[in-house]
Amino acid sequence: VPKRVDHEERRAEIAAAVWRIAADRGLEAASMREIAAEAGVSPGRVQHYFADKDALMLFAARRLRERVEERVARGTAEGAAPRDRLRALLRALLPLDAGSRADALAGAAISVRARGDPGLAERYDAGRTRIAAELSARLADVRADLDHELEARTLLALAQGLASDLMLDHQTPRQATAVLDHYLGRLLP
């Protein structure tokens, strides 16, 4: 069904335009017209796929969450040692290269918008809860004696702080990786 695939691609291109605007200048001022221009399509085409800006934001947020989860899944692929999988999961949460940096900037803008949009906040929170559960499970694999829920909340907060530092160029990828490895070294001697 080639027609269907084409529609999905078009929707993905529009979502990518939302991410670029989010990363560049935030979402508060982004109109449907501006999003259409960024995607290189007509405003009518955007309207054809999305009833309103809220529907488009939900779709863009869902696709972004899927990208982060795919990165996490690749990072925690079967076969690696439990400790390496935990480290890879945490690294997947950090904007250490251009692609993940763009995603992180878009995600930060979406999280700001989610503060005033309960539907968006719900999706955002669901993704976060899944990542916290995954972290907790990976921690249980490597050290049975920890309070996994508390440790997962600590690690997730640390990863978020490092992600913020990387986005604002307050730490280099090398420095942020050193912080993460130092922390894991103390947690898992």
Added chain:
Amino acid sequence: VPKRVDHEERRAEIAAAVWRIAADRGLEAASMREIAAEAGVSPGRVQHYFADKDALMLFAARRLRERVEERVARGTAEGAAPRDRLRALLRALLPLDAGSRADALAGAAISVRARGDPGLAERYDAGRTRIAAELSARLADVRADLDHELEARTLLALAQGLASDLMLDHQTPRQATAVLDHYLGRLLP
């Protein structure tokens, strides 16, 4: 010089209006007119004190940084044990009550704007550097054997992640405090 004091108060009131708008809906869309309305003064009055929006943002960011630094100074007052001073310094960085929460939300919005404004970014970074140096010095007081610069970067990233969780209601003040105390307990046994 009562006239001068009055001017300072008026400038402070306008800065507070900027923080409220920043915390409520971000700064991208805030016009000088909107800021004047929020402060309850005429647009001409705002123009009288600040040449343009950039000058106003710089002032609002400086006053906000001073508030955070005053909170940190109160938290690390002379007399307390070194370990308590370190904990108080970190707690001063977290939005654990209504006042510090409003400041943190405004600070987050300003940090987003600072990505596109070198003058603002410079002030923001200077405040951050001072806090990192203070953290490093407090760490040196309690454990001479650590890599204080690396530990300070780790603690600052953790505090930022917790601050973000508190702002987005992903952790309660009690949970965030538990994470901090658990972390300090492992760092300073």
